[in-house]
Amino acid sequence: MRRLIARNLINSKPPGKTTTEDLWALLSIEPCLAHDTVYTVAMQPSTGYYVTRVKVTEYQEDLANLMFGNFVRNEFKELRRRK
Numbered sequence: 001m002r003r004l005i006a007r008n009l010i011n012s013k014p015p016g017k018t019t020t021e022d023l024w025a026l027l028s029i030e031p032c033l034a035h036d037t038v039y040t041v042a043m044q045p046s047t048g049y050y051v052t053r054v055k056v057t058e059y060q061e062d063l064a065n066l067m068f069g070n071f072v073r074n075e076f077k078e079l080r081r082r083k
Contacts, residue, residue, distance in 0.1 A: 001076070001079060004075075004079060005072060005076065006023065006026055006027065009022065009026055012071075020049070020051065022067075022068075023042070024060070024064075025064035025067050026064065028056040028060055028061055028064045029069060032072060039053060040052070040053045041053075
């Protein structure tokens with residue numbers, strides 16, 4: 001389900017406009033948050049971009065909920081409805 005919601009977010013934005021920050025935010029909130037994840041790495045070899053994240057801060061979680069909370073809740077409801 002996490003993957004479907006992330007793909008739907010990417011597809012909802014113009015091509016190339018989804019950032020690693022968007023994905024970090026999206027995967028930092030319920031129901032996309034995986035509590036068993038120890039750390040996350042984002043890499044973009046063409047630019048040399050590399051970042052490792054260990055823990056979501058309260059600020060990041062609050063920001064993620066503001067940015068994507070409604071989107072995630074709506075997608076989750078729609079995916080559950082389709083089952």
